[in-house]
Amino acid sequence: MLELLILIPLHVGIIAMFLPARLGRGLLVVTALLHLQLSVFAWMGKLTPQLPDYFAVTNEGILVLLVTSFVFLFISLYAVSYMNETEISSEPIYNGCTLLFLATMSMVAMADHLIVLWIAIEATTLMSAPLIFLHRSKTALEATWKYVMICSVGIALALLGCFFVVLSMDLGGVHTPITFSSLKEIAPQLDPVWLKAGFIFLVIGYGTKMGLAPMHTWLPDAHSEAPSPASALLSGALLNCAFLGVYRGHQLMYQAGLGDFSSAVLVGFGLLSMLIAAIFIFNQTGYKRMLAYSSIENMGIIAFGVGIGGLATYGAMLHLIHHSLIKSSLFLSSGNVLLGYGSKLIDKTGNMAKLFPKTFTAFFAGFAGISGFPPFxxxxxxxxxxxxxxxxxxxxxxxxxxxxxxxxxxxxxxLVTKMCFAACDDPEVLVKENWARTLPSFALLLASITLCIWLPDPLYQTILSAIATIGGNI
Amino acid sequence: MIQLTDALFSINHLADALLSLTILSVLLSLGSNRLLTLVKIMAFQGIVVSLIPFFLEHHGEMHTGSIVLLQIMLLIKGLLIPGFMYTAVQKIKIQREVEPVIGYNASLFAGLFFILAAAFITDRLHISLPVENDLLLITAITTLAAGLFLLMSRKKAITQVIGYLMMENGIYLIGTALAKETHTMYVVEFGVLLDLLVGIMIMGIIVHNINSSYDDVDTALLGQLKDN
Incomplete structure (x- = not known):
């Protein structure tokens, strides 16, 4: 039963809201392990959907699901130690909401119905907003307000896009369920003008959530204000899910023979996101904001790669996997930095190489990885x-x-050199680093190296079949 | 036979009247600065907008399911959300939107411009819509654009929510205009989930004031986070 991937975190999440924090943390790790196993089963094709009208196992969906589940496991391991040290108002809310968040993201990955996908992406906004507000400060409130407001406008426009796609079905005289798997068969009959309009609105809507410029303005604030495990989850898992929405739109366009149009749109948005990130990253004062802009850049790279097509699509899919692994590792390390220095400002940090050798290794390696150095x-x-x-x-x-x-x-x-090697004005360590909070970062980086050197054949095949639907090949 | 066409004619007239009322409420909301008045206008608009599908020709033979859904819509848009917003306005104890980014006269003028633009777009589209009612699409686009405009040109959190609500009404109307019973049954209705987001935003406003993490719910105060 495929829906277990949604139902288990959903129910455990609701229960965790009412359990004491310590028990909740344990539950988080256990559910993460279970979810990863179920995802692998789904990948092997052992789970069939109970509601085939709404959910399906697709290659691109399963890729996103596996990445989400894998990253989630290490983030929840990290959170066990992180939550001990940090002061947040209500930890059961963190435990509950992350699990509900996982449930909604799994729903996005498996949704086959146009409207179910939309509902799932809307639900991710609702479930992740409390995570951003966990610190309850004025700035956290501002970030949450921006996040909810901007993403809600985006999601409303995406609904408009869905209407247009349905209209293109009506005008084309098509009578099938509004699922991606059945639209695939009849895509050429869809009315091209309204399908294009629908795609534009879908890209704007889901692109807002994915962090494509110029709709990215919520992203740096939300990522810098959320507690580090939540930022890691937002960057490593949520952005991919939103990307899946855009990807499905592009797939439909390609099948309808309008692939050139949607490719051009994606390349445009991709390049714009990269340029905006390049301009704004230059003078950043906060290291979490810097990482957030890097996420915008990487989402731009993925959109660009998918838009270019051919071999680049394969690159984009690999990029999606590795960006999730490395970026969540970086956000986890940044949590240690925040605990250690007690500030999000780069100026207040310094000499990490000496003060926090383990975190330094993970952070610097992650930075090398995200900048595109081998062996990552x-x-x-x-x-x-x-x-x-x-x-x-x-x-x-x-x-x-x-x-x-x-x-x-x-x-x-x-900025990173300044953090790592420059002299620190106030070299007082508030919270010492420990293995419990650095090992998850190392594990994620190691996973990226491993996948770079040795890509398992089943995974390779899954990526190939996923990109074949938009004309990608090797 | 004559009587039947007469009946249809008058039903169309009724729909037109409701649509005109919607446009009127849009213009009123653009020109008003009292929050309580704005909430009342939104309640009125919610009721009118959710009544419109009852009076459109092609919705003549509605299923029981969709009638129930439309009534739920009416309840949410006309009563629940405005009621909730009323509570929020009472709680935050501010009556007026001060210093809008764009002034009231200019906003009204923009509203008139949106109507013109909407009429132009509708005229240019040349599609055979399931509903042969040009005014419907014009109203829908105007409401959507004015909602977005209100959202961007006002500073108070509650006015932004009102703008969002208006935009959502516009989307609902567009959905109704494009709807054909076969497919869109239960597609347009999912727009109601957007009301859930609105509910959450209003709840945020109410809860914050109780925590008194700020004195004034003004998003201009929410200006701490920026790129230097």
């Missing part, structure tokens, strides 16, 4: 996207792509 996977994925774009002869867009990458590396490395 982003090296391969970015290389594939660049080669793919050259194969297609997109010289102009690839020049902008490489320029943005260079600028971001220059901007971020200045």
């Amino acid at each position: 996977g982003i090296f391969v994925s970015e290389l594939l996207i660049i080669i793919g774009a050259f194969q297609q002869g997109k010289t102009w867009s690839i020049s902008i792509f490489i320029l943005a990458l260079t600028l971001i590396f220059a901007g971020a490395s200045r």
Whole structure:
């Protein structure tokens, strides 16, 4: 029964709201383990949906699900120790809401029905808003308000997009259920004008959630104000889920023979996101905001890769996996930095290499990884996207792509060097680092290295079948 | 036979009247600065908007299910959300929206412009909609645009929520305009889930004031987070 992936975290989440914090933390880890196992079963095709009208196992969905589940496990392991040290108003809310959040993200990954996908993405907003507000400060309130407001406008526009897609069915005289699997068969009969309009609104709507510029304004605030495990979850899991919404729209366009139009839209949004990130990352004062802008950049890279098509699509899918692994590791390390220095400002940190050697190793390695250095996977994925774009002869867009990458590396490395090696004004360690809070970061980085060196064949096949639906190949 | 066409004619007239009332409420809300008045206007708009589907021709033979849904819609849009908002306005103890980003006269003018633009767009679309009623689409687009405008041009959190609500009414109307019973049954109705988001936002406003984490619910005060 495929729906267990939603039902288990949903029920456990509701129970965890009423349990004492310690018990809740344990429950979080146990549920995460169970969820990962179920995801793997679903991947092996051992779970069939009870409601085949609404849910289905698709290759791209299962990829997102596996990544979400894997990242969630390590984040919940980290949270066990992190929550001990930090002061938040109500820990049961954290435990409950993260589990509900996991349930809604699983729903996104498995949704096959246009409206079920929309409901699931809306539900992720509702479930993650309390996570951002956990610290209950004025700035947390501001970030939460922005997040809910901007994402709600986005989700309303996405609903409009859904209406247009349905209208294109009506005008094309199609009578099938509004599921992606049945639309696939009859896509060429859909009315092209309204399908295009629908796609634009879907991209704007889900793109808001994914952090594509210029709808990204909620993202840096939300990521910097949320407690670090929640930021890791937002960046490593939620953005992928929103991307899945965009991906499904692109799939439909490709099947309807309008792939060129949607590719151009995605390339445009992708490049714009990268450029905006490159400009804003330069003078960041907070390290969590810096990481958030890097997430915007990486979402832009993924959109760009998918838009380019061919080999670049394969690169984009690899990028999605590795970005989740490395970025959540970075956010977890940033939690240690925050505990240690007690400030989110880069100026208040310094000399991490000496004061926090373990966190330093994880953070610096993560930074090298996210900037595209081997042996981390982003090296391969970015290389594939660049080669793919050259194969297609997109010289102009690839020049902008490489320029943005260079600028971001220059901007971020200045800040990271300052954090790691510059002298610290006030070298007092508030909370000492420990293995419980660094091992999850290392594990996530190790996973990225492993997948870069040795990609298991079943995973390779899944990626290939996922990208085949939008004309990607090797 | 004549009587039947007469009846249809008058039903269409009634729909037109309701649509005109919607546009009127949009213009009123753009020009008003008292929060309580705004809430009342939104309650009125909610009722009118959720009544419109009853009076459209192609909805003549409605299923029992959709009639029940429409009534739920009426209850939520007309009573529940405005009631909730009324509580919020009482709690935050502010009566007026002061210093809007864009002034009231300019806002009214923008509203008139939206009507023109909506009429232009509707005219240009040239599609055979299931509902042969141009005014419906014009109203829908106007409401959507004015809602977005209100959302961006006002500083108070509660006025922003009102703008969002208006935008949502517009989306609901567009859905109604494009709807054909076969497919969209229970698609347009899912718009009601957006009301859930509105509910959460209002709850946020109410809860915050109780915690008194700020004295004034003004998003202009929410200006701490920015990129330097």
